[in-house]
Amino acid sequence: VSCSMAGEEDFFLGEKRFKQCCQDFVKHSQQIGDGWEWRTSKDPGDGYLSKTHFQVRNRHIPPDLKEKNNDNTEQMLFAQVEEPSDDPQAAGACSTEEVVRYEYHVLYSSSYQVPVLYFRACFLDGRPLTLDEIWGSVHASYQARLQEGPWDTITQQEHPILGQPFFVLHPCRTNEFISAVLRGSQQHHRNTNYITLWLSTVGPVVGLNLPLSYAKLAPEQSTDAAVA
């Protein structure tokens, strides 16, 4: 399948369409209780999608993702055995299960004209998770996808509306894979919600999953409800 895309302005996501897709997305989320909401900032025109969820996390870190890290606290965590220990003494001061608060935000990048996924996680005492700690809870098959996906890197960046550190999936190649899929979608007369399509691809890589019912999210339906 060719991925020609130079000058294909059709599939750049304008800000208006971004907002519309987000509104439709939130409506469906409300119907199924999936927890997404639209937040506006002080600048009236500006807003973003937001979802917070809590997860019980096992302390399982795949060996090849161990981070060379200065922070002593994190060294202690990474020194855990890979299976939860029956003996609380052996596990040291940390328990093997902890509640983690995950936050996901979808913002619009006017520079690249694509949505961008910002995320962060912290323990209940407020201590933030490092990127490797977050990856530790992502299924192994998605970890492989991170290597080959159409994104350059995950880095820590300043959230452009909140001004706080978040992790970000770099957006500059989003349009490559989105365009190819949307082109096919239009050929089959299917209207696809850009946000659903994009988030269902990038989300699982960072621990965020979309229930399949989002695939039905489009004004005009074809009988085939499967997302490309």
Add this chain to the structure above:
Amino acid sequence: MTDDKDVLRDVWFGRIPTCFTLYQDEITEREAEPYYLLLPRISYLTLVTDKVKKHFQKVVRQEEISEIWFEYEGTPLKWHYPIGLLFDLHASNTALPWSITVHFKNFPEKDLLHCHSKDVIEAHFMACIKEADALKHKSQVINEMQKKDHKQLWMGLQNDKFEQFWAINRKLMEYPPEDNGFRYIPFRIYQATTERPFIQKLFRPIASGGQLHTLGDLLKDVCPSAITPEDGEQKTQVMIHGIEPMLETPIQWLSEHMSYPDNFLHISIIPRPTD
């Protein structure tokens, strides 16, 4: 235009005299002397403070040392903002030298990005340049460059080499002869009083009729509160690289001549001093 090239040099070689003092609660083996340094406006704190770190590490106990971070009057300083921007935004109307406090403990996770190595600074710097070119040229110029050209931009900044940097950067400042400027202007407007860290929007340097948009046009469009009505007193200053450019200045010219090395115009809106 020899005058315009002088502006490029003046911007590049701007310095801020700074006094670094160790935070009083840091436990030391002996008294820590303050450290004085001229900071390049166009660079980043964590790129130019190796000597500061070495100086204070000598007196702080080894087990107390974690990632260094800087603070001014209680505000953690974002190392990923250029130094000149931080100064203009927080301290421009105060007496020199700029007094910065050095910390080795209690890294403010909610406020500051981590900076574990120079690679992080390079990645951030290059990401800004790429975003600026996405706005100016739909990324065409930056994508046509070789990796060694990208490296040269970074090395020029890191080693304070004006000629080395501009040998490549001049290509990022060009535009097709049929156009009169860039597609959109890379800029960010900062105000210390707002919760939002900065304002960034799409803005064209040329109006549909062909006239050049000015700095005043940009502010009116994006941040109208910065330009108070004529009948009121001007409560704020619009500052770039420590000066207040005339609002009539074409924004295309400002973008070409007064951008930081990351190719962005970083503009501060600050309270006008009352006396």
